[in-house]
Amino acid sequence: MRNGPQADDEGPEVDAEEPRVDAEGPRIDDGGPRVDDGSRAAPRGPRVTDHGGGIWSIPVPIPDNPLGHTLVHVIETDAGPVLIDTGWDDPTSWQTLADGLTACGTSVRALHGVLVTHHHPDHHGLSARVREESGAWIAMHAADTAVVRRTRRSDRGQWLGYLVEKLAAAGAPETHTAPLRTALAEGRGGALPGARAALPDREIEPNELLALPGRRLRAVWTPGHTPGHVCLHLEEQHPGNPAGSGSGSGSGSGDPGNPGGRGRGGRLFSGDHLLPTISPHIGLYEDPDSDESTDPLGDYLDSLERIARLRPAEVLPAHQYAFTDAQARVDELTAHHAERLSDLRALLSERDLTPWQLAETMRWNRPWEEIPFGSRNIAVAEAEAHLRHLVKLGRAEAVPGSTPVTYRATG
Numbered sequence: 410m411r412n413g414p415q416a417d418d419e420g421p422e423v424d425a426e427e428p429r430v431d432a433e434g435p436r437i438d439d440g441g442p443r444v445d446d447g448s449r450a451a452p453r454g455p456r457v458t459d460h461g462g463g464i465w466s467i468p469v470p471i472p473d474n475p476l477g478h479t480l481v482h483v484i485e486t487d488a489g490p491v492l493i494d495t496g497w498d499d500p501t502s503w504q505t506l507a508d509g510l511t512a513c514g515t516s517v518r519a520l521h522g523v524l525v526t527h528h529h530p531d532h533h534g535l536s537a538r539v540r541e542e543s544g545a546w547i548a549m550h551a552a553d554t555a556v557v558r559r560t561r562r563s564d565r566g567q568w569l570g571y572l573v574e575k576l577a578a579a580g581a582p583e584t585h586t587a588p589l590r591t592a593l594a595e596g597r598g599g600a601l602p603g604a605r606a607a608l609p610d611r612e613i614e615p616n617e618l619l620a621l622p623g624r625r626l627r628a629v630w631t632p633g634h635t636p637g638h639v640c641l642h643l644e645e646q647h648p649g650n651p652a653g654s655g656s657g658s659g660s661g662s663g664d665p666g667n668p669g670g671r672g673r674g675g676r677l678f679s680g681d682h683l684l685p686t687i688s689p690h691i692g693l694y695e696d697p698d699s700d701e702s703t704d705p706l707g708d709y710l711d712s713l714e715r716i717a718r719l720r721p722a723e724v725l726p727a728h729q730y731a732f733t734d735a736q737a738r739v740d741e742l743t744a745h746h747a748e749r750l751s752d753l754r755a756l757l758s759e760r761d762l763t764p765w766q767l768a769e770t771m772r773w774n775r776p777w778e779e780i781p782f783g784s785r786n787i788a789v790a791e792a793e794a795h796l797r798h799l800v801k802l803g804r805a806e807a808v809p810g811s812t813p814v815t816y817r818a819t820g
C-alpha cells in the first residue's frame with residue numbers, strides 16, 4: 410500500500426510502481442490446512458482484488474450462508490487505510506480479513522477508520538474487533554446506530570414478544586406462532602444476534618464529504634434495506650475510465666466539462682442497496698418503540714433513483730461482484746417492484762387479504778409450503794412493505810375494524 414501524499418482529486422490515482430494485489434501480490438486462496446507452529450496457511454477463498462486508485466476488496470466469508478461472502482473494501486487515505494464494512498463476526502472471517510489486509514500491504518493495526526454501510530451483521534459484525542485491535546473509529550448513519558443501540562439493550566424475551574404480536578396482527582396462524590409462544594413462556598434466553606455489535610463513535614452525515622484526508626468520498630443516504638443504509642460515492646475520476654463517463658449507463662460520452670466531478674462518474678460503494686443480480690430484502694423497519702407508519706419500499710425506490718442520478722462509472726457492491734451499468738440495474742429493480750406491486754393489487758382486488766394470506770399467495774422463488782419457518786417471517790415482512798407502499802399510493806387500504814387487519818384494493 411502506498412504511503413505519502415495522495416494524488417489530488419482530478420488525477421487518476423494509479424501508481425505504476427504499486428504492485429497490484431490481484432496480479433502479482435500475495436494471494437489468499439491457497440487453501441492449505443492450518444499448521445500448529447504459529448504460521449498458518451490462509452483460508453480458501455477468492456483473491457483480494459485491487460480495483461485501482463488505492464481501492465481493494467477482500468471477500469470475507471459469511472459462514473453457512475448462500476451469499477458466500479461480504480466484499481469488505483479498503484480505501485487508502487493519507488491518515489491510513491479505511492474499511493467500508495468489516496464482515497461477519499466469526500474466527501474464519503476475521504482471519505480472512507486480517508490476511509486480506511496483509512495481501513493489500515497493510516494490517517489491522519494500521520487501520521484508521523471503519524465506515525459501515527448498514528447495521529446488518531455481515532457488514533458490521535467485525536467492527537468491534539477491528540476497533541479493539543486498531544483504535545480505528547467506526548462511523549454509521551444515525552438511523553442504523555439507533556437500531557444497534559436498541560438491539561444491544563433488548564433481550565430475546567422482549568424481541569420474541571414483539572415478533573409474536575406482530576405476526577399475529579399480520580394474520581399468522583396459531584401453528585406458526587406456537588413455537589415462538591412456547592419459547593417465550595419458557596423464558597428461553599440468550600443474547601440476540603447483534604447484541605454485542607459495536608456502538609459507532611461517529612455519525613455518517615448524508616450529503617457530506619467524509620473526513621478522509623486525501624480522498625473525496627461523499628455519503629449518500631439510501632434508506633430502504635435498512636433505515637440508515639448509506640452508499641458512499643467516491644467523487645474521483647475512475648482510474649480505468651479517464652473520461653469520467655458513466656460507462657454504459659446511457660449517459661453517452663460522459664461529461665467532459667466535469668470529469669469525475671460531483672454527480673458524474675466516480676465509483677459507488679453500494680453496500681446492499683444495489684447488487685448485480687440480487688434484489689435486497691425490503692421489509693419493515695422493525696422498531697418496537699415506534700408506531701410511526703414508515704414506507705421502506707417507497708424509501709428504497711426513491712433511494713434507487715438518487716443513486717442512478719449519480720451515474721457512477723462503476724459500482725462496488727458489498728456482495729457478488731463489481732459492475733458498471735448502474736442505471737440498467739436500477740431500471741431492473743424498479744421494474745421488479747412495480748410488477749410485484751401490481752400483482753399484489755390484483756390479488757387484493759379479488760378478495761380481502763391479511764398480510765400473511767398475501768404472503769402465502771404471492772409468487773416466491775419456491776412454493777410457500779417449502780419456505781422454512783424463519784423465511785416465512787421475512788416473506789410476510791416483504792409483503793407488508795409492499796402493502797404499506799400500495800396504501801401510501803392510495804391503491805389499497807386496511808378494512809376498518811378488521812382483526813387481524815385485512816386489506817382491499819382501492820382507486
Ligand SMILES: [Zn+2]
Pocket residue numbers: 527529634681
Ligand atoms: Zn443487509
Ligand SMILES: [Zn+2]
Pocket residue numbers: 529531532681727728
Ligand atoms: Zn449484506
